[in-house]
Amino acid sequence: MLDFHCFLPCSGLCYFLPCLRRWTVRPHCPAPPCAPRPTKRGGGGGGRMNIAAVFNALLVSILAAVLWKHVRLREHASTLEEALALGRGAREPSPEADYEAAVRALEEEGTRMVCTGRTHTDRLCRFQALCYSTEAGEFVFFHGNASVMLPSLGPRRFQPALLDLSSVEDHSAQYFNFVELPAGALRALPRPRFVSEAVLIANRFNPDNLMHVFHDDLLPVFYTMRQFPGLGPEARLLFMEGRPPGPHFDLYRLLSPHAPLMREHLGGLGRLLCFSQAYVGLSKATTWYQYGFVQPQGPKASILVSGVEIRRFAGFVAERLNATAGKGPPRGEGYIVVFSRTVNRLILNEAELLLALAQEFRMKTVTVSLEDHTFADVVRLVGGASMLVSVHGAQLVTALFLPRGATVVELFPYAVNPDHYTPYKTLAGLPHMDLHYVAWQNTKQENTVTHPDRPWDQGGIAHLDRAEQERILKSREVPRHLCCRNPEWLFRIYQDTKVDIPSLLQTIRGAGRARPGPGDPQTPGGLYPSKVKEARCRASVQGASQARLSVSWQVPWNLKFLKVKDVQYEVWIQEQGENAYMPYILNHQNHTFADNIKPFTTYLVWIRCIFGRNLLGPFADVLVCST
Secondary structure, eight states: OEEOOEEOOTTSOOEEOOEEOSSOEEOOOSSOSOOOOOOOSSTTHHHHHHHHHHHHHHHHHHHHHHHHHHHHHHHHHHHHHHHHHHHHHHSSOSSHHHHHHHHHHHHHHBOEEEEESSSTTSOEEEEEEEEEETTTTEEEEEEOTTOEEESOOGGGGGSSOSEESSSSTTOGGGEEOOEEEEGGGGGGSOOOEEEEEEEEEEOOSOTTSHHHIIIIIIHHHHHHTTTSTTOOTTOEEEEOSOOOOOTTHHHHHTTOSSOOEEGGGGGGTOSEEEEEEEEESOOOTTOOEEOSSSSOOEEOSSOOOOHHHHHHHHHHHHHHTTOOTTOSOOTTOOEEEEEOOSSSSOBTTHHHHHHHHHHHHTSEEEEEOTTTSOHHHHHHHHTTOSEEEEESSGGGGGGGGSOTTOEEEEEEOTTOOGGGOOHHHHHHTSTTTOOEEEEEEOOOGGGEEOOTTSOGGGTOOTTSOHHHHHHHHHOSSOOOOOSSOOHHHHHHHTOEEOOOHHHHHHHHHHTTOSSOOSSOOOOOOOOOOOOOEEEEEEEEEOSSSOEEEEEEEEOOGGGGGSOOOOEEEEEEEEETTOSOOEEEEESSSEEEEOTTOOTTOEEEEEEEEEETTTEEOOOOOOEEEEO
16 A cells, blocks of 8 residues: 655645555545645746646656556565565575585485376375476476385376376376486585475466366365375465466465465575475366367366365355355345346346346345455355356356355356356256256347457457358357367357346246245255165075075164165175176165075175165175075
């Protein structure tokens, strides 16, 4: 913050003595900026006064611009200053003997690396004494007497890389590797500077886009930091992708009490920087969507995250933003949040839409935008909403803050098929996320406003040849495509839309959610049954061709602790030596099987419990039963 103080010396000019603080500029001039010096009429005095006034105004403008630029530079430098403080405090242990001992240990023992994961796409690595040459721009593995490199991949480490620095799978711009040197080379290199605290080294994928920030960076970092005992929430983040901080950088600050380091900061710490404990790479376990680099975008083939983990992370972010207390109205007073965009993908009849939603669902309807509200305010509003309505866009990732039972309504412009773009539908449908999802598409071309003359990255198509422009304008649906510069996709997604309100309301009703609940609380699922107990079998032979097999068991021991109404049991019976088996679903704990049971035959029997028709418990130990 800058406080301007005005002084009025005899020259008639204002001199400003700035008091530098961070973040904002707040002019503070208790008196009029300059009182003109009394002059006599005539004789050119008025001309001198006008020149002084003009000069004064010009000087003020120049000084204001310079000081504002200075503030921005101070903001950018604050993180670097903290990094330098880190370097001063950790790079050269005191006394000097300790530093020399650290250097000798590095020369003798070298770097150690142990990784988890079979391939570069799922590999995470822990390093001791991993170094970085700021001059070469590369990480360095020093081979010493105690060096360990597991897995020892040899040249396979370059096919294509040791690991992905980003959570986006197998992206060539996100690969990590290192240079190998004998520890003896340290004698010819710049003196190393040591960082003793644990560091997580990763890449941000697209820090300018809120969906990417949450899906690709924040969630993976949050859970990676909790995956390793030595990498707790106190660890420092080091982002190596080389991009500017971006508009959402404050969200990255929530993950650690230490300001994140960027690649450009490392040069200020030293020419050779060595991390005592470095963890490299990000877990991909929390991602649910792929962006279409190899095949058209869609949900990941194997999704490993559930709403339980998403909501735990969302609660952490809301708490750090101080956006949890009083975030919603009392139960029964639900409200609807409509995301308002101010630059593109506009809802042209937004006011009419707000009124219609309020009348249909008899709830308050409020608008929120990323441009006009702080992110904490956005989280606070969304966190208490019964329904969230928005045009398809990155802002919809805030649906992860919605309470259980809320509804997500995603609006798609003309010619954009909702089935082809489903990151938020997938999010809402994650197990135990407990959100209702509705997609609405504008099917009336007359209700859309296009912008063919804008730049290509904002949906413009004027750079294309005339035939291609005509084809896109006549197209009724964007074909499936790969990421990321398909001109037809960009042209259509950046349209403005007049929402057909009767059609939208009918779509919401038709989705079985005619009236959204006020954040209906639901008990999170995911509590699976344990093994059935005391499984037994007994056989009896009725004749030369008939036999019976009686099987009984006791309920899983954790059943008495759970309020579960729908409990069933699955029994598999397989004749020993055969590949096929006979499955049965039962509602009781004993049954006598006669169909297809042969005398003087050995059967293998598996039994497991099922909660709610889809929570399948483990099979108990196999029973071997002979008739």
